Amino acid sequence: MVKIRHADISEKHKTYEWLCLSDTASMHMGEPDFPNNPIPSWEEFNEGFEDFYYQEETREKGSVMIIQDGDEEIGCVCYACFHLKPQKAELDIWLKEKNTAEMVMDQKL
Numbered sequence: 335m336v337k338i339r340h341a342d343i344s345e346k347h348k349t350y351e352w353l354c355l356s357d358t359a360s361m362h363m364g365e366p367d368f369p370n371n372p373i374p375s376w377e378e379f380n381e382g383f384e385d386f387y388y389q390e391e392t393r394e395k396g397s398v399m400i401i402q403d404g405d406e407e408i409g410c411v412c413y414a415c416f417h418l419k420p421q422k423a424e425l426d427i428w429l430k431e432k433n434t435a436e437m438v439m440d441q442k443l
Contacts, residue, residue: 335403335404336401336402337401337402338399338400338401338411339399339400340390340397340398340399341387342389345388346380346398347376348407349398349400349410349412349428350376350380350383352409352429352430354373354374354379356429356430357432358428358429358430358432359373384396387412394415395414395415396412396414396423397412398411398412399412399413407430408430409427409428409429409430410427410428411425411426411427411428412426412428413425
């Protein structure tokens with residue numbers, strides 16, 4: 335069964351790896367297809383991606399949520415609300431590997 339839970343600050347590096355270092359990263363950032371959106375280093379991500387995404391008291395602005403299939407973590411969903419119109423959110427899904435994307439599509443989530 336697939337479950338979603340809020341991430342905490344101790345999981346920030348793991349979510350960085352899924353976004354920036356997984357085999358899915360080239361689908362949305364970095365050379366050759368996205369030269370204007372380079373893959374950030376951990377230091378750049380840690381500085382630029384706000385900690386509030388991992389804090390319970392600021393979930394109205396946005397949050398990172400870990401996606402689990404049984405006991406296996408397969409990626410995360412990130413939502414941001416602070417920069418959009420009221421009652422609107424931007425959603426991103428970061429999967430830890432391409433095989434995960436295929437599994438998700440097979441389950442029609």
